[in-house]
Structure formats: structure tokens, C-alpha cells
Amino acid sequence: MLKHFVILLLILGTIAQQKKKKDLTSYTDADLERLYDEWEENDEDELEEDELPEHKRPQKKLDLESMKAQAKNPEELLMMSKKGQTLMMFVNVVDTSQPTKRDIRPFTEKWTSLWQSQLFNNHVDIQVFVIDDNRAIFMFKDGSQAMEAKTFLLKQEYVSEVSIEGQIFKGPANPKSEL
Incomplete structure (x- = not known):
């Protein structure tokens, strides 16, 4: 986490010098968010599936027929599907x-x-x-x-x-x- 923070600060400093010579303390939340998104796009390390936000996780295909065969009752079917x-x-x-x-x-x-x-x-x-x-x-x-x-x-x-x-x-x- 510290490594990522140092890299973020380096990127912030480089961009600040390259673009508008903007003071680091004058960055808005939108600037920081944009910078964070750019950093995430260029990040080599992929997050584990369980670390991703739920909406970005790959959707697993539900095989309803096999779940129905395994489930003993409707509650078990609901548990498996959820x-x-x-x-x-x-x-x-x-x-x-x-x-x-x-x-x-x-x-x-x-x-x-x-x-x-x-x-x-x-x-x-x-x-x-x-x-x-x-x-x-x-x-x-x-x-x-x-x-x-x-x-x-x-x-x-x-x-x-x-x-x-x-x-x-x-x-x-x-x-x-x-x-």
C-alpha cells in the first residue's frame, strides 16, 4: 500500500510539472480521482477476483439444471444461486x-x-x-x-x-x- 502511495505521489509530481505546473496542494478531488483512474489503468498488478468491486467481478454462469438436481429443497436452491x-x-x-x-x-x-x-x-x-x-x-x-x-x-x-x-x-x- 505504501508502495502504491509513493508511486501516486511521484505521478502527481510529474504530471504537475508537465501540465500546468499546478501546486500539489491545489489538486481537487476530481484531479485526484482522474489521476487514480489513470494509475489503475497503468497498474501491472491485477486485483484478485474477490478484491474487485462486486459490479466488476466476472459473472459466473449459473447452471440452473445442475443446481436443481443438487438442491434438496427451494431454500437450498436459493442459497446456491445467491x-x-x-x-x-x-x-x-x-x-x-x-x-x-x-x-x-x-x-x-x-x-x-x-x-x-x-x-x-x-x-x-x-x-x-x-x-x-x-x-x-x-x-x-x-x-x-x-x-x-x-x-x-x-x-x-x-x-x-x-x-x-x-x-x-x-x-x-x-x-x-x-x-
Whole structure:
């Protein structure tokens, strides 16, 4: 990383002298971004596939027929098709001691944070964003981990609903739940 920074500074200095004799401290963000793009184009070292941004990674061909043959159920098929892709799961939370109360943001933040750490301890890498007083988004960098998290979340007493890819699963806190 230090090597790249030194090279960037050398390039900045050379370009500054060649073009407009512009002072290095007067470079704008746009100048630096342009310089960085130019540097990346001329960089000999190619990034590993997993280091590339998701939109620049080569798309893997999904062989749906072989996946269907390997999958034992629709959830396994979803896990296989979402491997390595970002996936979002919506989770609704209810305080069972006050089921009609809707202004429960601190409660939701507390429990979703706790679930995130419990899942992380089980090697499920997620980010959690509370988007409403009783609703959160769980974002998975590897969508194949979503089913494991769904199974865990549906056992939590304050989860009323989990939604993945348009499928809705009722949790223990859902009054219409048949658990």
C-alpha cells in the first residue's frame, strides 16, 4: 500500500510539472480521482477476483439444471444461486410485552445488534440497518448465508416476520403465527 502511495505521489509530481505546473496542494478531488483512474489503468498488478468491486467481478454462469438436481429443497436452491452475491433480508420486530406499541426504535436497535453479533460469532457476515421503528434490513455480502440467518431469526421471540426475495416467513412474535 505504501508502495502504491509513493508511486501516486511521484505521478502527481510529474504530471504537475508537465501540465500546468499546478501546486500539489491545489489538486481537487476530481484531479485526484482522474489521476487514480489513470494509475489503475497503468497498474501491472491485477486485483484478485474477490478484491474487485462486486459490479466488476466476472459473472459466473449459473447452471440452473445442475443446481436443481443438487438442491434438496427451494431454500437450498436459493442459497446456491445467491452464493457470492449481495442479498437483503427484511426483519420485523415486536416487543411482546407491548405488542401494540409502534415507537420501539431503541428496542429494535438493541435486539438487531444483538442478533448481528450472535450471527457474526457463527461466521455469518452481515450488516444491519434499522429502517423503521420496528423494521431492519439485514444485508449479506454472501447471500448463501441468508437461510442460516433466517432459521436463527425465526427462533427469536421478538421477530414477527422475515422476508427474503419476496417470500415472507412468520416469526414467534407474529399474532397470526402458527408455531
